[in-house]
Amino acid sequence: MTEDVVPRQTAPTDSVQRLKRNAVGTFGVIFMAVATAAPITAMVGNVPIAVGFGNGSHAPAGYLVATVVLGLFAIGYATMAKHITATGAFYGYISHGLGRVMGMASGGIITMAYVVFEASLIGIFAFFFQNFLSSQFGFDIHWLIPALLMLALNCILTYFDVNLTAKVLGVFLVTEIVMLSLGAIAVAVKGGGPDGFAVGEILNPVGAFQPAAIAGASAGLGLFFAFWSWVGFESTAMYGEESKDPKRIIPRATMIAVLGVGLFYVFVSWMAIAGTGPKQAVELAQSADTSSEIFFAPVRTTYGEWAITLFNILLVSGSFACGMAFHNCASRYLYALGREGLSTRLQDTLGATHKTHGSPHIASFVQTGITLVLILAFFAAGMDPYIHMYTLLAILGTMAILIVQSLCAFSVIAYFHFHKNHPSSAHWFKTFLAPLLGGIGMLYVVYLLWEHKESAAGAASGTLLFKLTPWIVVGLFALGAAMALYFKFNDKRRYELIGRIVYDDSEIRD
Numbered sequence: 001m002t003e004d005v006v007p008r009q010t011a012p013t014d015s016v017q018r019l020k021r022n023a024v025g026t027f028g029v030i031f032m033a034v035a036t037a038a039p040i041t042a043m044v045g046n047v048p049i050a051v052g053f054g055n056g057s058h059a060p061a062g063y064l065v066a067t068v069v070l071g072l073f074a075i076g077y078a079t080m081a082k083h084i085t086a087t088g089a090f091y092g093y094i095s096h097g098l099g100r101v102m103g104m105a106s107g108g109i110i111t112m113a114y115v116v117f118e119a120s121l122i123g124i125f126a127f128f129f130q131n132f133l134s135s136q137f138g139f140d141i142h143w144l145i146p147a148l149l150m151l152a153l154n155c156i157l158t159y160f161d162v163n164l165t166a167k168v169l170g171v172f173l174v175t176e177i178v179m180l181s182l183g184a185i186a187v188a189v190k191g192g193g194p195d196g197f198a199v200g201e202i203l204n205p206v207g208a209f210q211p212a213a214i215a216g217a218s219a220g221l222g223l224f225f226a227f228w229s230w231v232g233f234e235s236t237a238m239y240g241e242e243s244k245d246p247k248r249i250i251p252r253a254t255m256i257a258v259l260g261v262g263l264f265y266v267f268v269s270w271m272a273i274a275g276t277g278p279k280q281a282v283e284l285a286q287s288a289d290t291s292s293e294i295f296f297a298p299v300r301t302t303y304g305e306w307a308i309t310l311f312n313i314l315l316v317s318g319s320f321a322c323g324m325a326f327h328n329c330a331s332r333y334l335y336a337l338g339r340e341g342l343s344t345r346l347q348d349t350l351g352a353t354h355k356t357h358g359s360p361h362i363a364s365f366v367q368t369g370i371t372l373v374l375i376l377a378f379f380a381a382g383m384d385p386y387i388h389m390y391t392l393l394a395i396l397g398t399m400a401i402l403i404v405q406s407l408c409a410f411s412v413i414a415y416f417h418f419h420k421n422h423p424s425s426a427h428w429f430k431t432f433l434a435p436l437l438g439g440i441g442m443l444y445v446v447y448l449l450w451e452h453k454e455s456a457a458g459a460a461s462g463t464l465l466f467k468l469t470p471w472i473v474v475g476l477f478a479l480g481a482a483m484a485l486y487f488k489f490n491d492k493r494r495y496e497l498i499g500r501i502v503y504d505d506s507e508i509r510d
Helices: 026-037 039-053 056-081 090-097 100-137 144-159 162-189 199-203 205-209 219-228 233-242 246-276 278-285 293-303 305-338 344-348 361-380 385-418 429-451 453-462 464-490 492-497
Strands: none
Touching (some): 026 233, 026 246, 039 056, 039 162, 039 219, 039 246, 039 278, 039 293, 056 205, 056 219, 056 233, 056 246, 056 429, 090 100, 090 385, 100 144, 100 305, 100 385, 100 464, 162 246, 162 305, 199 205, 199 246, 205 219, 219 385, 233 246, 246 293, 278 293, 293 305, 361 385
């Protein structure tokens, strides 16, 4: 059976400095991808908001709906990963599916998203770190100190072999999952809470679209926070060039990350609400002082106060792991854009890799510099690391990444069915219906974010950055498209390079 009826277009790679090959396996890729979702932060931070101001006790049903939509997206995404291995991931996929102009436009905003996500996570890390020292030791420090410490550690770890990062993230991730599981399993063993498991009141998918029975609640807000909890899972494809068998590892890691995280989120949030009691959970979630008790109360009752202390430690380490994962993602996107030869200077700097470690070390330094500027800007403006830096930058990045995810879903359809690549892989469900439904679902989430952006931003909604957020995304998208069009009409050679640095299927990996 023939595989390619249309030869893959790839750029000349003689002058490209490659990332280290065979550096990471399936578990390493999964650890780095799931770490970007930060399970403990997603659960303790996002679930109470969904419960208190979104779809109430049906919040786990919202996670169930998100699992289905993202699973559909991942089916097409994973199929494309079998044939295109590129550190640029979304940038490369969209360039091959929807064309170079759309690819460059998407590359601009997705790079921005990963760049600001690191600063966002540094904000919440500094907040958790500051609170932990204060509550446990009565020691007060300025949030800028842990913020700069985390930034320095991220830069150092990314300088070395990606396998080192994978091991560090693996340790943090396993401890997060164990802690969340202990609380959930305790509730399950006891047969639930005051109302048992309350399956109908918690897991009914219809309830995901119904607001909580309180004034001002919105089901859309609950659904948005459910989808927000997955941001970063798609980073599996970024590590294809560094993995041991990308055509097998990346698709597998993607599906495990999406479905595994989804089922875990549904189970943990369900047990937390059932253990507390659906009505009481909604009441607790409406106050910032008591919202975490949805998770802490069952753990405290079962294991004692020491478990809450451990929980707080893991909130610190979990946000650190998430920020470090995003530093890796941002560095690889900057590297991917720099190495393509659109600019010789960028190819020799951003597109360079370390001779020994095979890491995108210069791109990492640049990412560190950008993040440092963002941190100092929020500090100079007298803003709060959690209320402002975490929230505003997370919304900016999430808006960009959801738009690009939607475009990527549609690029899968174009790649297999319009351009007729790899006919043996083209399938009415895997490469057409699944990505179509997933892409439409993503666009719906973009709509949810737009409709509820003020609620998502909270106290930060009155800031200038919040008001500029949509214009920043649109402006960078337009700038990327304009650059591609300029190359198309004025420098055909460079235009042909856009999104085309990939590994050939036939390339032998040592």
